[in-house]
Amino acid sequence: MKIIKLNAIDSTNSFLKDLAKNSTLENFTVVATDNQTNGRGQQETTWQSKPFKNLTFSVFIRFKNLAIQHKKYLNFAISLAVFEVLSDEKLPKLFIKWPNDILSANKKICGILIENTFIGDRIKNTIVGIGLNVNQIDFSNAIKSVTSLKIETNKDYNLDFLLKKIISKIEEKVQLLNSEKFDDLEQGYLKFLFKKNTTTMFKDSNGNLFMGIISGISKDGKLQVTLEDDLIKEFGIKEISFA
Structure with missing residues (x-):
């Protein structure tokens, strides 16, 4: 792996995306920064991180033959890679x-943003942005339900060591993806999916509340929820949230 370390940058994903446009990158090139000033998350949200306390980095991954129809397995692979590294820390x-998102004690500890580049019906490459709360213990009152490794374990962590461990695990999971071990990735993801098979209150994009049970992920990556009448309905990222 090649790691490019920057003192400060607005967004590692944006920087790496520009780098990929203007040069030929080694697979699994990483851009990491001690101070990300305008990190981006899902649904145009921002990722706030205290300088020198956390991991904020992006990874460039090139694929030879990954079909667009299999992009949900890319999400499974990346999510599982981070999850398994954190699991080793007994969170x-x-x-x-x-x-x-990765949760610990029902609080967000890690956010992931995946941005793909397509050629025809294939994923040419992807840039994976990861923000992981590590040694930070104080968060803005405006940011609710967040935690960090240090809060949960009362330990300080070496950021460089943790970064390399996550990248190695991502490489391992991408190898499963390239080998089309799709069932293994899906089973691993669903095993640790938050609120799966649990009756839960949700809110739709119109603000309506309803009860349902998460039953799985559709072929195109949507959340499958079984409703009270046993009807299974699928929701996109902007169409549902936990109430």
Whole structure:
């Protein structure tokens, strides 16, 4: 792996995307920064991180033959890679919240942003942005339900060591993806999916509340929820949230 370290940058995903446009990158090139000033998350949200306390980085991954129809397995692979590294640290109540947040003790500890480039019906490459709360213990009052490794374990972590461990695990999971071990990836993801098979209150995009049970992920990556009449309905990322 090639790691490019920057003192400060607005967004590692944006920087790496520009780099990929203007040069030929080695597979699994990483851009990491001690201070990300305008990190991006899902649904145009921002990722806030205290300088020198956390991991904020992006990874460039090139594919030879990954079909667009299999892109949900890419999400499974990346989510599982981060999850398994954190699981080694014995974090409490660790889950993957659809599509790819990592929770510990019902609080967000990691956010993932996946941005793909397509050629025809194939994924040419992807840039994976990861923000992981590591040694930060104080968060803005405006940011609710977040935690960090240090809060949960009362330990300080070496950021460089943790970064390399996550990248190695991503390489391992991408190898499963390239080998089309799709069932293994899906089973692993669903095993740790937050609120799966549990009756839960949801809110739709119109603000309506309803009860349902997460039953799986559709072929195109949507969340499948079984409703009270046993009807299974599928929801996109902007169409549903936990109430």
